[in-house]
Amino acid sequence: MSSSVSLRPGSRKAASLFAKIEENNDEIVAANAARRAVDDARKQATKRAEQRAFRAQLQEMPPFRRTTGPAAQLKLRATLRAALNDAIAQQIITFNPAAHVEVEPGKRPKALVWTAERVEQWQRTGEKPSPVMVWTPEQTGEFLDLVHEDRLYGLYHLIAFRGLRRGEGCGLRWSDVDLDAKTATVATQLVLDGWDVEEGDPKTSSGARVVALDAETVKVLRTHKAQQSAERLEWGEAWINTGRVFTEANGTLLHPGKVSEAFEKNVRTSSLPPIRLHDLRHGAATLALAGGADMKTVQEMLGHSSITITSDIYTSVLPEVAHRAAEAAAKLVPRKSTGTDGHTSGTHEAQSSAALQLVTNLGTKKDPGQEA
Structure with missing residues (x-):
């Protein structure tokens, strides 16, 4: 996603800050592409000497980094404006240059499901239909089966079914998990400052939430807890007790x-x-909707402050759910005559009631919102 900065008279210094951010973003994108190219070459190398050379090259390159997106720039501008307004109130300055800098958010890409047709296109061209893609339930199941023995399986499972953000999963503490009550409280997260890990609050006030856990997820977490206890015994006094659910083998933060x-x-x-x-996380919302959850429930599960975010970004409904909604809408209109499907008007009335409930459950209510 890209953003544009509008320069106004008297705000050149503030605007230059955001211009520098855009410049840094370009550098990050270029560096990430260069690192990915070397990494791809390393994977294709057949000789150990070549692989060692590529690994050495990767060590000299900057790590993968995230760009500062439009949403982060909007928050930065809001913080800067507030600070400068305080300075005006204290008569330190008389003009707020940040008030005259406009950061226009880029359009959020729509999440698309990896249907058979899109998979075939990707296999043929190597191009993703959208930056945001979601697996089908079958594809998600195949992945979870593949990584079932992975140390991070529990984390992948939790994100796939309960929609936690990456930082929320990495920062989850055992003290915030009640396996008997089948709940996990999101109260903190691990975030990156450059490449350094820091503990922070949830992304928004709505991000601090209690997430209901299904029986299978509880089972997975109990297994993971037993595995962590075994690692703790193996490491002995060298174990680092961070209290986190998901850690490195020696207990340190992920x-x-x-x-x-x-x-x-x-x-x-x-x-x-x-x-x-x-x-x-997108897939978790899709699975919840396919399972019959209404939009409000999904919004609360994901920790969004606005249902707009949930409906506009995370409701990349599976084809069968979309077809079900289409059939439900078609059956909302009662007919006196017998239709091509052989139903009478009385049957249609009953179907209309059930169909109306289905459409209501899918939910389309929207509120204003900003964060992803």
């Missing part, structure tokens, strides 16, 4: 960036079409 890299490596070694770790 690095969110390395978790994403591990996930993407697993995807590359499979025959599945590519998605990002964050796209498992």
Whole structure:
């Protein structure tokens, strides 16, 4: 996503800040592309000497980094404006240059499901139909089966079914999990400052939430807890007790960036079409809607402050759900005559009531919102 900055008289210094951010974004994109090219070459190398050379080259290159997107720039401008307004109130300055800098958010890409047709196109061209792609339930199941023995399986499972953000999953504490009550409270997260890991609050006030856990997820977490206890015994006094649910083998904090890299490596070694770790979160919303959850329930599960975000971004409904909604809409209109399907008007009235409930459950109510 890109953003544009409008320069107004008297705001050149403030505007230059955002211009520098855009410049840095371009550099990050170029560096990430260069690193990915070297990494791809390393994977294709057949000789150990070549692989060592590529690994050495990768060590000299900057790690993968995220760009500062439009949403982050909007928050930065809001913080800057507030600080400068305080300075005006204290008569330190008389003019707020940040008030005259406009950062226009880029359009959010729509999430698309990896249908058979899109998979075939990707296999033929190597191009993703959208930056945000979602696996079907079958594809998600195939991935979870593939990584069932992975140390991070529990984390992948939790994101895939309950929609936690990456940082929320990495920062989840055992003290915030009640396996008997089948709940997990999102109260903190691990975030990246450059490449350094820091603990922070949930992304928004709505991000602090209690997430209901299904029986299978509880079972997965109990198994993971037993595995962690075994690792703790193995490490003995060298174990670092961070209290986190998901850690390195010695108990230290997970690095969110390395978790994403591990996930993407697993995807590359499979025959599945590519998605990002964050796209498992999109998939969780899709699965919840397919399972009959209404939009409000999905919004609360994901920790969105606005239902607009949920409906506009995360409701990449599966084809069968869309077809079900289409059939439900068609049956909302009662008919006196017998239709081509052989139903009488009385049957249609009953179907209309059930169909109306289905459409209501899918939900389309919208509120204003900003964050992803």
